[in-house]
Amino acid sequence: MITDQLTELLLxxxxxxxxxxxxxxxxxxxxxxxxxMPPDKRFGDYSSNLxxxxxxxxxxxxxxxxxxxxxxxxxxxxxxxxxxxVAGPGFINLYLKPDWLLDTMLLIEEQDQCYGTSVRRAGxxxxxxxxxxxxxxxxxxxxxxxxxxxxxxxxxxxxxGCEVSREFYINDALNSRQIEMFATTxxxxxxxxxxxPLLMPDGHVEAGLMEKSYTDPISFPENGYPGEYVVDIARSxxxxxxxxxxxxxxKIFQGKxxxxxxxxxxxxxxxxxxxxxxxxxxxxxxALKAFGVxxxxxxxxxxxxxxxxxxxxxxxxxxxxxxYTKDGALWLKSSExxxxxxxxxxxxxxxxxxxxxxxxYHANKFxxxxxxxxxxxxxxxxxxxxxxxASVAALGYKGNELEVILTQLISLVRDxxxxxxGKRKGVILELKEDLxxxxxxDASRFYFLLxxxxxxxxxxxxxxxxxxxxxxxxxxxxxxxRLCNILARAEELGATFLPAKQVDRSLLTHPxxxxxxxxxxxxxxxxxxxxxxxxxxxxxxxxMDLAGLLNxxxxxxxxxxxxxxxxxxxxxxxxxxxxxxxxxxxxxxxTMLGISAPERMDRTDTL
RNA sequence: GCCUCCGUAGCUCAGCGGAUAGAGCAACCGCCUUCUAAGCGGUUGGCCACAGGUUCGAUUCCUGUCGGAGGCACCA
Numbered sequence: 001m002i003t004d005q006l007t008e009l010l011l012x013x014x015x016x017x018x019x020x021x022x023x024x025x026x027x028x029x030x031x032x033x034x035x036x037m038p039p040d041k042r043f044g045d046y047s048s049n050l051x052x053x054x055x056x057x058x059x060x061x062x063x064x065x066x067x068x069x070x071x072x073x074x075x076x077x078x079x080x081x082x083x084x085x086v087a088g089p090g091f092i093n094l095y096l097k098p099d100w101l102l103d104t105m106l107l108i109e110e111q112d113q114c115y116g117t118s119v120r121r122a123g124x125x126x127x128x129x130x131x132x133x134x135x136x137x138x139x140x141x142x143x144x145x146x147x148x149x150x151x152x153x154x155x156x157x158x159x160x161g162c163e164v165s166r167e168f169y170i171n172d173a174l175n176s177r178q179i180e181m182f183a184t185t186x187x188x189x190x191x192x193x194x195x196x197p198l199l200m201p202d203g204h205v206e207a208g209l210m211e212k213s214y215t216d217p218i219s220f221p222e223n224g225y226p227g228e229y230v231v232d233i234a235r236s237x238x239x240x241x242x243x244x245x246x247x248x249x250x251k252i253f254q255g256k257x258x259x260x261x262x263x264x265x266x267x268x269x270x271x272x273x274x275x276x277x278x279x280x281x282x283x284x285x286x287a288l289k290a291f292g293v294x295x296x297x298x299x300x301x302x303x304x305x306x307x308x309x310x311x312x313x314x315x316x317x318x319x320x321x322x323x324y325t326k327d328g329a330l331w332l333k334s335s336e337x338x339x340x341x342x343x344x345x346x347x348x349x350x351x352x353x354x355x356x357x358x359x360x361y362h363a364n365k366f367x368x369x370x371x372x373x374x375x376x377x378x379x380x381x382x383x384x385x386x387x388x389x390a391s392v393a394a395l396g397y398k399g400n401e402l403e404v405i406l407t408q409l410i411s412l413v414r415d416x417x418x419x420x421x422g423k424r425k426g427v428i429l430e431l432k433e434d435l436x437x438x439x440x441x442d443a444s445r446f447y448f449l450l451x452x453x454x455x456x457x458x459x460x461x462x463x464x465x466x467x468x469x470x471x472x473x474x475x476x477x478x479x480x481x482r483l484c485n486i487l488a489r490a491e492e493l494g495a496t497f498l499p500a501k502q503v504d505r506s507l508l509t510h511p512x513x514x515x516x517x518x519x520x521x522x523x524x525x526x527x528x529x530x531x532x533x534x535x536x537x538x539x540x541x542x543x544m545d546l547a548g549l550l551n552x553x554x555x556x557x558x559x560x561x562x563x564x565x566x567x568x569x570x571x572x573x574x575x576x577x578x579x580x581x582x583x584x585x586x587x588x589x590x591t592m593l594g595i596s597a598p599e600r601m602d603r604t605d606t607l
Numbered sequence: 608g609c610c611u612c613c614g615u616a617g618c619u620c621a622g623c624g625g626a627u628a629g630a631g632c633a634a635c636c637g638c639c640u641u642c643u644a645a646g647c648g649g650u651u652g653g654c655c656a657c658a659g660g661u662u663c664g665a666u667u668c669c670u671g672u673c674g675g676a677g678g679c680a681c682c683a
Contacts, residue, residue: 039626049625052664061663088626089664134683171683178683301683329681340609340679347681354683382611383679408612409677450631451620456613456676463619469645472631478645486642493642541621544630551646560642579642603643 001118001524003035003046005080006094010050013073022069025057037522044085044093045518051090063090101514102505104521108581109500116524116588122161127365128154130376131288132169135280136182137423138229139287139431141459142410146376148448149407149536151293155592156531165296169361172277173301175351183273185224187249189234194246218253227428233279287432292441292594304360310352313360314345322394337390359391366397376405405534407453413460429461439468442595446473449540449593472544477598479547480590483583484599486559490576493560496569500577507574512553519546520585543589550582
């Protein structure tokens with residue numbers, strides 16, 4: 001990577017200046033060299049604030065003086081550097097040799113799909129758990145942020161040589177009240193399918209869904225799930241098993257004597273529970289797939305109970321001396337490990353809490369050999385992070401192996417009015433039905449990837465739909481389609497297309513061509529930085545920048561000859577090679593974002 | 608009360624110690640006989656919430672104030 005080479009040169013200059021006695025620095029001195037593409041080309045191809053950073057350590061008040069010393073020790077015969085200069089308060093501006101810039105085309109063509117990737121983090125095995133929405137409702141628009149972030153972060157880490165797995169944790173534990181309530185709601189809706197009216201919590205009666213309905217309404221469960229999706233599940237269950245469970249359920253809901261055997265009751269309960277979950281999880285999988293996210297593993301919380309992991313981890317915590325009994329419950333001494341207070345591991349009714357299962361889950365993650373475990377949570381769970389980390393620490397895992405990323409929340413707005421979201425009350429805006437189906441996967445993903453996850457954001461679904469034609473994703477995709485179109489036209493016209501190493505690259509001298517090349521050369525650096533800083537939104541910004549440069553090139557540098565613009569064939573072949581390089585980078589970038597790179601987009605004339 | 612995050616252009620947001628604070632959208636003015644106008648050029652638009660502090664230098668770091676979102680269960 002170019003910045004690595006330049007950093008090396010600067011470091012060498014520092015030690016040479018030190019040896020020559022022109023710069024006195026402490027023995028243990030360590031500086032992080034930052035190289036950036038300056039905002040203005042006048043400041044060179046790359047710029048470093050090294051001299052400004054060294055100021056204090058070197059005890060020289062004028063940074064420009066330090067910069068001048070360093071410039072003196074930068075090699076004069078470097079194949080990279082054309083010239084260097086001191087500027088502003090003490091920046092070192094580096095101008096690269098044109099050959100080097102032009103030769104990035106060779107690199108791009110040679111590496112093709114791999115251009116931009118690196119192996120600098122090879123050997124790291126990373127698990128990213130994200131979304132993990134409760135199986136009591138559909139994937140909502142609010143989940144979109146974590147879904148996009150987790151997926152692209154996984155791609156980014158992969159591009160740095162890490163081995164990455166995506167995982168979704170399904171909170172399907174048997175002792176979960178929410179799951180129980182969800183299954184109960186489905187049972188009520190099931191009865192509705194067979195003509196039983198439902199008395200809703202707000203007092204109104206929903207008719208039974210058969211021609212001849214019963215008159216005596218069944219009470220909709222208190223704290224049940226009102227969403228329409230529950231009706232869909234009930235409908236499919238009714239279609240699958242028919243009315244076999246109706247009699248028993250009616251009696252139960254009406255509080256009458258039940259005649260079914262205990263065995264049948266268990267069978268029925270299990271059936272509803274399992275089927276309800278299966279349907280919901282399938283729906284979640286479908287929605288995420290429509291968003292372009294596919295997991296390597298769907299991990300069932302229930303499996304931790306079934307194989308005894310939860311019990312094991314509880315006794316392990318006890319053996320390590322991190323538990324005690326109080327008020328009939330078993331507590332974790334989380335306050336000794338950074339949490340604000342101790343937490344209940346096993347309730348007085350002997351059921352384990354969520355944290356017990358989560359401790360077992362994280363122990364399981366580490367036991368699978370991951371060197372680094374990343375959890376992406378919504379900020380509404382931030383109160384939970386300390387106890388999770390405490391439980392992981394209690395088990396003997398060091399804190400930094402578990403990284404919790406908190407995405408700030410998305411508040412939903414519809415036409416300017418706040419939408420209260422929630423599965424129990426309020427409206428659920430579904431990721432697939434309410435967004436993807438309207439504006440498509442690409443625009444949806446780009447939309448979520450535009451901002452940093454650290455910023456609380458407002459999403460107005462109606463506005464997003466209205467603006468979908470203005471979504472910058474199309475600007476980026478259009479630039480890609482344009483490049484493809486030039487290459488396709490070239491083939492039609494019979495123009496010769498040559499590999500970059502066979503064209504006369506020195507003909508590429510137009511500022512727009514060089515600007516574009518600089519940006520293409522910066523792509524690997526951009527990937528590394530985005531991965532390091534967990535900042536996929538950098539990539540969408542980079543994408544817009546690059547697309548802008550491509551469009552400028554398109555406007556200013558004619559590639560194919562025409563009657564009005566005859567041009568030497570050598571220039572055409574050189575530019576075609578450049579177009580191809582740009583095409584490769586843009587395609588790689590869009591793939592990294594999980595967004596399609598169309599080869600054509602039909603023009604929509606408004607007039 | 609404590610904790611997380613945020614107040615930057617009309618709107619949605621980048622930038623998070625450094626050079627003239629940026630982008631997209633919106634508004635206004637131009638550009639299709641030329642590789643797709645989902646494009647390009649131009650104009651308008653900013654006490655970077657406020658007040659102190661650290662620094663050669665603060666939108667960026669620290670403290671406080673004001674304003675906004677969310678969290679502090681034997682729920683998950």
